[in-house]
Amino acid sequence: MGSPTRILVVAPSWIGDTLIAQPLLARLAARGASIDVLAPDWCAPLLERMPEVRRVIGSPFRHGDFAFWARRALGRALAQEGYDExxxxxxxxKSALVPFFARIPKRTGFTGEARIGLLNNRHVLDKVARSQLAQRYAQLAEAPGSDPLLPLPQPRLCSTPEQQAAARRTLGLPLDAAPVILCPGAEYGPAKRWPVRHFADLARRLAQDGLPVWLLGAxxxxxxxxxxxxxxxxxxxNLCGRTSLTQAIDLLAGARQVVSNDSGLMHVAAALDRPLVAxxxxxxxxYTPPMSSRARIISLKLSCSPCFQRECPLGHLKCLEDLMPEQVIETLNNVFHAHP
Structure with a gap:
């Protein structure tokens, strides 16, 4: 039996998108591939908790950096690894430059931004047929023109009881608490953030029912x-800014329930299989739903949303202002009773 195919995956720069890519990694690993991932340092804690990943290679390039010569140097350094794909x-x-300079013989990705010379196993993206980002990524595990096998495997992060206890000890948190964790942040902008007063109202209601409430974020x-x-x-x-991403993973793993904006931590909670309201x-x-059977999505589905803007272009943010804590409480109760 021959040695496993060695694959280098160039990861996206966002935490949520990195988790959404895990079904692709699972498909590649199921075929016996040995997978290394080139990713920004801030995504490394996620990849280190994915069983499909052999090694994480830190990418020194920030989102938007061109850095042609640095990418060329990194590619030449990786050429000695002998990747097959x-x-x-x-x-x-620019994201296709490192594999090109690493002389990796098979370079797979979607055609775009004049990458014909950089990629030689090119897929055409059909945004209508592939409405979900996870399906688009998973398509890259197939031959060009082939559809990904559905349903996709769900993302799964590893977190042991020992790791969870260690995180709590380091942060001075009770080991026996089963908190409801609220994630009020969203990297992309204010139009993705549920109002502060709604989060506070929800926290009061939960605490009055005897539930510990922790806030988690960057x-x-x-x-x-x-x-x-x-x-x-x-x-x-408030634990926002007090934890590393690794610690946040282990805190979320021990949550009774999670309420989150559409954010990276939302996808982390889904990958940890926690009861989740998104x-x-x-x-x-x-496009980017939480990939978990224990997740419930609340969206008012207004005519003006989704607008995909960082700030509400109409100035009222009714899509979140009118989403009331009572609705979240009801959904929390439903998801918990369905999946305790």
Whole structure:
């Protein structure tokens, strides 16, 4: 029996998109491939918890960086790895440079941005037939012109009880708590964020029912977390900006339930199979839904949404302003009783 096919996957730059790519990795791994992933450092904790990934190679390029000569140097350094194939997930021209300079013989991706010379196993993207990003990525595991086998495998991150306990000890959190975790951030912009007062109202209602409430997010979400905690009159513990992504994974793994905007942490909670309520405003659940049977999506489906804008172009944000905490509570109860 020959050695496994060695594949280099060039990952996207967003946390959520990295998780959405895991079904593709699962399909490649099921065929016996050994998979390395070239990814930004901030996505590495996710990939390190995916059983399909052999090694994570840190990408020094930030989103939008061209850095032609640095990409050429990295590609030449990776040439000695002897990869059989590269799968390039971003659609930009520059994202295909490293595999090209690494002289990887089979370079797979979607045709776009004049990449004909850089990719030699090209797929044509049909956005209508492939409405979900996960399906688009998974198509790259097939021959060009072939459809991905549906249903796709669900993303799954590993988190052991020992890792969860270690994260809580480091952060000084009770080991026996089963919190409801609220994720109030969203990297893309304000039009994806449920209002602070709604999060605070939800936190108060949950705490009054005897449930511990933790707020989780990045450092840039710390001020919003402080505001929610203050409006909730101390009934929510703000952990925004206090954790690493690795610790956030292990905290979410131990959550009783999770309520999140459409964000990277929403996809993390889904990949950890936690009961999840996902709140959608300006974005589309048809494009990047949480891939979990334990997730429930709330979207008011207004005529003006999804608009995919960073800020509400109409100035009212009714898609989220009019989504009330009572509806979230009802959905939380339904999802928990269906999947305790």
């Amino acid at each position: 590269a799968v390039v997930l971003p659609n930009s021209w 450092a840039k979400d710390a001020a919003v977390g402080d505001e929610i905690a203050a409006l909730a009159e101390g009934m929510a513990l 709140l959608y405003g300006s974005s589309s659940p048809a």
